Amino acid sequence: MNRPLVRVLIVDDDEDDFFITKELFEEIPVHNLSVEWAPTFQKGIESYKNEKHDIYFVDYLLGAKSGIDFLMEAKDSGIKSPIIMLTGKGDQQVDKQAMIHGAADYLIKGELDAEKLERTLRYVLERSIASRKLEESESKYRSIFEKSRDMIFIADASGKFMDTNESAHRIFGYSREELVGNYIYDLFENEKDKLLFADMIAQKIEVADYEKVLYSKSGIKRNCLIATIFQTDADGNEIIYGVIHDITKRRKAENDLATAEKLAVTGRVVRMIGHEIRNPLTNINLSLEQIESEVKGMRS
Numbered sequence: 001m002n003r004p005l006v007r008v009l010i011v012d013d014d015e016d017d018f019f020i021t022k023e024l025f026e027e028i029p030v031h032n033l034s035v036e037w038a039p040t041f042q043k044g045i046e047s048y049k050n051e052k053h054d055i056y057f058v059d060y061l062l063g064a065k066s067g068i069d070f071l072m073e074a075k076d077s078g079i080k081s082p083i084i085m086l087t088g089k090g091d092q093q094v095d096k097q098a099m100i101h102g103a104a105d106y107l108i109k110g111e112l113d114a115e116k117l118e119r120t121l122r123y124v125l126e127r128s129i130a131s132r133k134l135e136e137s138e139s140k141y142r143s144i145f146e147k148s149r150d151m152i153f154i155a156d157a158s159g160k161f162m163d164t165n166e167s168a169h170r171i172f173g174y175s176r177e178e179l180v181g182n183y184i185y186d187l188f189e190n191e192k193d194k195l196l197f198a199d200m201i202a203q204k205i206e207v208a209d210y211e212k213v214l215y216s217k218s219g220i221k222r223n224c225l226i227a228t229i230f231q232t233d234a235d236g237n238e239i240i241y242g243v244i245h246d247i248t249k250r251r252k253a254e255n256d257l258a259t260a261e262k263l264a265v266t267g268r269v270v271r272m273i274g275h276e277i278r279n280p281l282t283n284i285n286l287s288l289e290q291i292e293s294e295v296k297g298m299r300s
Contacts (some may be wrong), residue, residue, distance in 0.1 A: 003032040006125065009053040010037050011044030011070065012086065013062055017109065021057065021086075027114035028121070041065045049077050055124060057107075060087040060094060068094075071101035080135075082128045084120060104128070150245045157230075157238040159184045159201040171246045173217035184228075184242065187214040189221060201240070204230050214244070223251040 008025065012018050018037045025035045036053070038044035041062040048056060048070075056074075060067040067085050074083060082104035087094055095106045104124045107116070145152050145165050151172070154163040161179045168174055172187065185197040193212055200207065210226040228242040 005032050005034055006055065006121075007053040008033055008035045008055055008057065008121075009044065009047055010035065010057045010059075011041070011062065012037070012057075012059040013039055013041075014059070015039065017059070021109075021112065021117075024112055024114050024117050028118045041070060045070060045073055048074050048081065048083075049079060051079060051081060054081065055104075055121065055128070056081060056083045057086055058083055060085060060098075067103075068097050068101055071098065071103055075102050080128075080131070082124045084124060148243075150243050153179075153184070153242050153244070155184055155240040155242065157201075157240065159198065159240065162239075171216070171222060171244070172214070178217075184226075184240075189213040189215055201228075204238075206230060211247075221248075222246055223248045 010018050010021055012021070015037075018039075022035050022037075025033055038047055041064075044056070044058065044062075047053060058067045058070050062070065067087075071083060071085070074081075083102070084105045084107060085094075085098040085103045086107055086109055088109055098106050104127065105120050107120060148165060149167055149170075151167045152165045153161055153168070155161050160181060160183050164176050164179050166176075168176065168179055183198070184201075185194040188194045188197060190213070197212075206229050208227045210228075212224060212226060214222045214224045216222055223246070225245040225247055226242065227245075228240050231239050231241055233239050
């Protein structure tokens, strides 16, 4: 089976150290590796910003600059390819700084062997792939969150808004900043409904297609369906995720249709009554004409 190519760049101003590290990479049988060298800080950072490699091994000492400078500039670029710091000797302070500034790992050159290098390479690449997949997933769902025509919101366990999408402004006229800190039920028209919904939240009762009339910022009434679920976030806090679907136009269309149907039924009833009245009136009219004719004949 063909293994995907993993492109490695070693940023080190010592050519001998580069060849030693490259030889260790060549002893790793489980990866299809392409190992290249950047002899200066500038060439290394240019390659990083152009995303030419999958993983970067950066020496701590790079002339006038250091590996920490490399990490900081790489972080500012917004690119997230993994960087492993290399140093000639162990230094806990350097290790700590490297981790703070985003290094994926920290290795001491004198302690390197093919097994340790392979394990580090594998773990870092696995974390990088998992991180990218997570970011892609978050980006996808954030896009759905922002572009949905429904109002999607996140609230704390008490029902207080923490975040909303842009549809909150489209439907209700409130900006995200205006809603954050207020309660979901503050939008309700009816005071009894507010108290009932607040009690449902307190009891952690989830709802689906819960229809209520809500008020927009300008005082316009909106017929809405509300759905909520309770979840626990990574910090153990209980969060409410919800959707508010505006059905005002649908309800108006249904009411207009119902009114039209009522008018149609009324028209049919009026026509039927008219028909029932018109028949006897016609007979009466014919009888009167007959009587009038007979009276005239008697006079003559």
